[in-house]
Amino acid sequence: MSTVTTPGTGAHAVVPEAVRRARAYLLRVVEPPSWEVVRFVEQYGPVEAAELIRRGEVPRGVGEKVHARRGYDHVDADLDAARSVGARLLVPEDADWPTWTFGAFEAADHPDLAPPLALWVRGPGSLAALAERAVAVVGSRAASGYGTHAAVELGSALGAAGVTVVSGAAFGIDAAAHRGALAAGGPTLAVLACGVDRPYPVAHTSLLERIAASALVVSEYPPGAVPARHRFLVRNRLLAAIGSGCVVVEAGARSGSQRTASDxxxxxxxxxxxxxxxxxxxSVGSHELIxxxxxxxxxxxxxxxxxxxxGIDLAVEPSRPRRPTDDLTPAALAVHGALPARAAWSVERLTEESGQVADVVRSALTELERRGLAEFHHGLWQRPGPTRRRDA
Amino acid sequence: MSTVTTPGTGAHAVVPEAVRRARAYLLRVVEPPSWEVVRFVEQYGPVEAAELIRRGEVPRGVGEKVHARRGYDHVDADLDAARSVGARLLVPEDADWPTWTFGAFEAADHPDLAPPLALWVRGPGSLAALAERAVAVVGSRAASGYGTHAAVELGSALGAAGVTVVSGAAFGIDAAAHRGALAAGGPTLAVLACGVDRPYPVAHTSLLERIAASALVVSEYPPGAVPARHRFLVRNRLLAAIGSGCVVVEAGARSGSQRTASDxxxxxxxxxxxxxxxxxxxSVGSHELIxxxxxxxxxxxxxxxxxxxxGIDLAVEPSRPRRPTDDLTPAALAVHGALPARAAWSVERLTEESGQVADVVRSALTELERRGLAEFHHGLWQRPGPTRRRDA
Known part of the structure; x- marks a missing residue:
């Protein structure tokens, strides 16, 4: 198997438990996609943003998105349910979060195309590594024998070349593409519209097990979530984003695959x-796309x-979307994630919150200050205020 | 049948027999395509150009093209052979010559894409009228059942819409496209790589008879000419030119159809x-083209x-290639065709040569002089010299 695995569990140890719990809470109460909530979390940090949402102290735009579920307290249950199937919560503060890949959401600046707040992932793969060379292969559930054959061949050739086959584990083209990749011993990644603990469709239980055993099954929906109809469309943007390109193998007129292609x-x-x-x-949808x-x-x-x-073009691409946190060390990211926006904390408190030793926290804070991502006032550290950040 | 027919035989009566005979001679001695000969004929007019070629008094570039056959004297035999199968020689001086359509050759200015010097045509159709809305449909001789089906459907739909289906009468896609058009009662035109009196392929004798009976079978090769291999490629440029667009239905890799598409x-x-x-x-060739x-x-x-x-775009297209003889009346065209370039003739002589009565010749000469296409010196008429024409 040429599957790319995570760079050791150490990569996770640096993210504070509070951050991960906050993002687990957010995935439970926010129905994606929501730029309002993404921006709110960017402004306050995940821990404080989650707390503000829980207390209902949010701007109207955010409130509308979270009103129905903000009282939910499923974090422990969700983490337990995930753990029981070998899944975990991947957060943007993790080293294997595909920061660069998801930069496409910022660049697109489209109201329906907000990035995920976190992702439930199941399997040994590193999402960042798998997404480095990945192609989304999608198409009709009611695929013809011809389309199924084409999808297996394509999945197999991509797999043999070490390119991750990204698809949705549905009947038809999706399953054929995954199977082709698995047959070639290549990496393949399934993005689901339900919890990663749910085998959906049930007939694909063993297929999903094989994907989870070798690479990664991914979802932004919490454990146990059911695949409601609209979630397939919302899920499609993740397929589109994780692939560096998108291939539609077979699609009828006005199909979900055309929507994925459009995303x-x-x-x-x-x-x-x-x-x-x-x-x-x-093939009508494929021909229309062409x-x-x-x-x-x-x-x-x-x-x-x-x-x-x-791959070549991107290597020399100067207009790559940049985030201020790009290239931070995992430790600095962890400290940044722990920094409060509306409070100021001591190094001691940040040591507790970030899970890093004091020397690492001090070194990280110096780096964050240099980048304008942290401020020091009266012996305490905080995030720059919203106004200040906009100027930065 | 919605086939467009010629506007009466009167359109032909105005072209002097000498012009038609000269061009019949040229089609026999010149292997197309040849820009050298096209330019030579433009400069001297067909009658004098043919005479100069017959005598060998030509520039080297022209001489190389005609050396082997300039002594041939097949004009009467060719005209007789054509007449015996209901064919005739269509010349640029005829009203139903597709002057506007073949303007594409001038515009393309490509060494391999010279216009024909004349065309042997068999059938009741007017080439100019048939070419007004025409599509070339080409593809593999070894067509699949799928390709044959697609070609019949396309030919039939174009035919039903009154669009001329232009093809090469070969096995496979060509025949299917012609048959679809005929089945829909639509106009269809075959361009051959051999004489219009030869049923090639023999198995398509009845197909060619049906096309000749309803619209037009066309060739720039003289009666009796055999379909030598290179003639198919040369013929393809005429398919490409007569169609306002070119559809490749099925084509293998590196096929003749791709060459037609390229033309x-x-x-x-x-x-x-x-x-x-x-x-x-x-379908490999079709996919490569796409x-x-x-x-x-x-x-x-x-x-x-x-x-x-x-059709809409061309109606408003200002860059349409113009020839100085555009819009001339048939009589003026006939007189223009009779005018010598290196001699000067009286009105009486021009009356004989052009087959027009003296009053018509005088009126035509006035119009030609106004356009810079004729000059009057010392009581005699002639074409402007080469230098003068370039300035005009």
Missing amino acids: AGALGRPVMAVPGPITSAM RHGAELVGRPDHVLETVGRL | AGALGRPVMAVPGPITSAM RHGAELVGRPDHVLETVGRL
Whole structure:
């Protein structure tokens, strides 16, 4: 197996438990996607943002998103349920959060395309590493024999080339693409529209087990969450974002796959489509995409060429979206995550909150201050205020 | 039948027999395409150009093209052979010569894409009228059942819409496209790589008879000419030029159809291609064309939309290539065709040569002089010299 695994459990130890619990709470009470909540969490930090939401002390835009569920107290239950299936909560403060990949959400600046606040992940894979060379392969549930064959072949060729096959574990094209990758011993990642502890569809229980055993099953919905209809559309933006490109193998007219392709395009990902017979209703969506600018891919090589070019292009791309926290060490990220926005704490308190030793906290604070991400007043540390941050 | 027919035989009566005979001679001795000979004929007029070629008094570039056959004297035999199968020689001086359509050759300015010097045509159709709304439909001889089906459907839909289906009468896609058009009672035009009196392939004798009976079978090769291999490639440029767009239905890798598509692109015609299963070798060429910019057409409507848009665009297109003889009356064209470039003739002589009565010749000469196409010196008429014409 060429699956990329996490760089040791040490990467997680640096994120304070309070941060992870706060984000677990947020995933339970906020129905994604929500730029309002993403911005609110950026402003206050996850711990304080979660507390403010719990207390209802939030601006109206955020309040509307969390009113129905803010009283929920499922954090322990969710963490336990995840642990029981070998899953964990991946947060932006983790070293294997795909910060760079999800930078596409900031760059797209689209109201429906907000990044996830955290992700429940199940499996040994590192999301950041798996997303480095990844292609979303999507298509119809009611795939034809032709489409299924094409998806298996494509999944297998991508897998053999070490490219992560990202799909949704649904019937039809999704399953065929995952299976092709698994057959080639390649990495494959499933993004679900329900909890990572739910085998959905049930017929794919063993497929999901195999993906979870080798790479990663991912969801922004909490354990036990059911796959409500609208969640598939919301989930599709994650497929689109995690893939460096998106291939539609078969799609009917006005299909969910076309929506995924549209999200991929909005996120700056190249959209590709596999043609088929013009007599097949299952290829109408693929053909429409090609007519509107998607690249026709007739061989797996075509996909690899496009993804390969991407890799090269991105390496020299100067307009890469930057976050102020990019390139911070895991320890500095942990301290940054612990810093309060509306309070000021001592180094001792930050040592407790961040889980880092005092020397590491002091060194991290110096670096954060240099970047304008922390301020020192009267012997206490805090985040710069909202006004100040906007100027920074 | 919605076939467009010629506007009466009167359109032909105005072209002097000498002009038609000269061009019949040229088609026999010059292997197309040849810009050198086209330019030479433009400079001297067909009658004098033919005479100069016959005598060997030509520049080296022209001499190389005609050396082997300039002694041939087949004009009477060719005209007789054509007449015996109901064919005739269409010359640029005829009213139904597609002057505007073939303007694409001048605009393309490509060494391999010279216009024909004349065309042998068989059938009741007017080439100019048939070419007004025409689409070339081409593809593999070894078409699959899928491709054959797609070509019949496309030919039928174009035919039903009154769009001329232009193809090469070959096995496979060509024949399917012609048959679809005929089944819909639509106009269809075959361009051959051999004489219009030869049923090639023999198995398509009855198909060619049906096309000749309803619209037009066309060739720039003289009666009796055999379909030598290179003539198919040379013929393809005429398919590409006569169609306002070119659709490749099925094509293998590196096929003749791709060459036709390439000619169409060079001539400014939109190139379209029908996709197929990526598992079919017969669709590899179509897919390559789409990857390189051809429009994917999944339904006949897509072709009709593109051709329709073309019609609209061209109606307002200001950069339409103009020839100084555009819009001349048939009589003026006939007199122009009779005018010598290196001699000067009386009105009486021009009356004989052009086949027009003296009053018509005088009126035509006045119009030609106004346009800079004729000069009067010492009581005799002639064409402007080469230097003078370049200035005009």
